[in-house]
Amino acid sequence: MVLEKLGRSLDNAIRTIRRLPKVDKDAIDALIQQIQRALLGSDVKVELVFEMTENIRKEAMNTKLQKVRRKDFVIKLIHDELIKLLGGKPAPIRIKTGKKNVILLVGIQGSGKTTTIAKLAKYYKSKGYKIAALTTDTWRPGAYEQLEQLSEQIGVKCYGNPNEKNAIKIAIQETKKAINDGNDIIIVDTAGRHKEEKELMKEMAIIEQKLKPNEIILVIDGTLGQQAFNQAEAFAQTTNLGSIIVTKLDGTAKGGGALSACAASNVGIRFIGMGEKVDDFEEFESSKFVGTLLGIPDIESLVQKVQEAEVDIEPEMVKRMMHGKFTLDDLYLQLKSIKKVGKFKQILSMMGGGNIPDALKEDAEANLAKWEVVLNSMTQQEKDNPKIIKKTRKRRIAIGSGTQYSVINKMLDQYNAMKKFMKRFLQMQKKGKGMPGMPGLPGGKGAADFMKKLGKF
Ligand SMILES: Nc1nc2c(ncn2[C@@H]2O[C@H](COP(=O)(O)OP(=O)(O)OP(=O)(O)O)[C@@H](O)[C@H]2O)c(=O)[nH]1
Numbered sequence: 381m382v383l384e385k386l387g388r389s390l391d392n393a394i395r396t397i398r399r400l401p402k403v404d405k406d407a408i409d410a411l412i413q414q415i416q417r418a419l420l421g422s423d424v425k426v427e428l429v430f431e432m433t434e435n436i437r438k439e440a441m442n443t444k445l446q447k448v449r450r451k452d453f454v455i456k457l458i459h460d461e462l463i464k465l466l467g468g469k470p471a472p473i474r475i476k477t478g479k480k481n482v483i484l485l486v487g488i489q490g491s492g493k494t495t496t497i498a499k500l501a502k503y504y505k506s507k508g509y510k511i512a513a514l515t516t517d518t519w520r521p522g523a524y525e526q527l528e529q530l531s532e533q534i535g536v537k538c539y540g541n542p543n544e545k546n547a548i549k550i551a552i553q554e555t556k557k558a559i560n561d562g563n564d565i566i567i568v569d570t571a572g573r574h575k576e577e578k579e580l581m582k583e584m585a586i587i588e589q590k591l592k593p594n595e596i597i598l599v600i601d602g603t604l605g606q607q608a609f610n611q612a613e614a615f616a617q618t619t620n621l622g623s624i625i626v627t628k629l630d631g632t633a634k635g636g637g638a639l640s641a642c643a644a645s646n647v648g649i650r651f652i653g654m655g656e657k658v659d660d661f662e663e664f665e666s667s668k669f670v671g672t673l674l675g676i677p678d679i680e681s682l683v684q685k686v687q688e689a690e691v692d693i694e695p696e697m698v699k700r701m702m703h704g705k706f707t708l709d710d711l712y713l714q715l716k717s718i719k720k721v722g723k724f725k726q727i728l729s730m731m732g733g734g735n736i737p738d739a740l741k742e743d744a745e746a747n748l749a750k751w752e753v754v755l756n757s758m759t760q761q762e763k764d765n766p767k768i769i770k771k772t773r774k775r776r777i778a779i780g781s782g783t784q785y786s787v788i789n790k791m792l793d794q795y796n797a798m799k800k801f802m803k804r805f806l807q808m809q810k811k812g813k814g815m816p817g818m819p820g821l822p823g824g825k826g827a828a829d830f831m832k833k834l835g836k837f
């Protein structure tokens with residue numbers, strides 16, 4: 381497994397927190413220490429580690445948490461912060477069929493360019509493209525033969541000219557040949573060693589200018605750890621880098637440092653290499669990667685669970701509701717901001733609970749688009765006080781908005797049901813009782829505390 385040691389430490393931290401009966405401040409402190417130790421042990425830069433763990437500390441005791449078990453929330457926090465640390469996914473390389481597509485690999489000597497060319501060629505070949513591998517390396521002894529051998533292994537044609545010493549000439553001529561042979565993608569290898577570094581960079585810049593690649597990918601040796609940052613920065617200054625491939629993540633303890641350093645350079649990581657064989661290669665997806673690292677393969681469902689339970693409440697909305705002021709615009713805005721009645725139900729239960737009228741149980745989202753049209757055909761007076769909308773007016777609104785009469789009726793039914801429900805709800809709150817029919821939910825005091833949390837009413 382890639383970053384095995386880091387994975388094991390993080391997995392342990394997650395297991396510890398899962399086992400605890402209660403997640404309190406001490407538990408969070410212990411967790412943070414474990415995470416810090418794990419990341420520093422993987423050569424992640426100290427500043428990045430502290431920034432990340434500080435974010436976890438700040439958020440972990442979030443008082444808004446009601447329904448979510450704090451454990452899940454904290455695990456999701458770690459997950460999100462690790463994703464931030466490892467960066468997002470770069471936009472996919474756009475391959476235009478029937479056009480010249482060139483991917484140029486650059487990087488210092490021994491970083492794994494030539495090996496990665498073969499891996500990348502295999503990856504794109506499996507997607508149905510006709511691939512050419514091309515070398516412009518005139519410095520490494522046997523560079524052409526190395527790529528030729530690897531190409532043979534995966535069944536793609538190798539281009540290059542071991543007798544030519546001018547890399548630019550090779551790049552132009554061999555690319556032309558590869559295009560004439562009907563290849564879809566030409567993956568170009570470059571030199572890693574040179575007379576001097578300046579010359580190498582100059583050569584890269586000219587090859588870029590001549591071949592106009594779809595993307596330039598920097599190949600970085602993962603065993604460099606956080607030092608990878610300097611390399612990424614240096615290449616980003618001279619070439620138009622599109623993404624990074626981090627190699628040799630097998631068997632290095634510094635992988636976390638290399639990945640986070642590349643992410644910090646703001647060039648996204650596209651693939652990772654974890655072995656010498658052509659199959660030791662995978663697309664880098666931070667979310668999936670972090671899931672594996674944390675030992676939670678079904679991280680998506682955990683994330684979803686927490687997101688669904690997180691309640692983002694508009695204080696303005698609650699304020700209006702508490703004052704019993706409620707118009708058609710409010711109904712529309714509220715349903716729009718909370719999107720689903722499910723969420724709305726959650727808010728109401730936090731405020732003291734209650735039976736949601738049947739009319740409100742329908743998916744609000746489905747109605748919103750229709751309602752918007754209807755509301756646009758109404759006067760402000762009608763929206764503020766829908767009682768004044770009589771039959772003839774309803775008919776005219778239906779014609780004016782091009783909607784069915786039944787849509788207007790349904791909207792008004794929902795409005796009335798909601799208004800009635802809120803009136804009853806407010807009465808019960810005044811009496812200090814919860815809503816009938818919802819045993820176990822907080823009564824008036826619970827609601828009052830909740831309102832206090834929301835701020836000035
Ligand atoms: N363990 C491991 N070894 C790798 C990986 N990728 C490349 N290597 C090895 O690293 C060494 C250098 O790889 P090359 O592909 O020749 O590197 P290069 O960047 O082309 O080097 P130059 O052509 O000299 O600039 C080889 O022995 C590879 O087998 C990897 O992901 N894991």
Ligand SMILES: [Mg+2]
Pocket residue numbers: 493494495517520523569570572
């Ligand atoms: Mg090479």
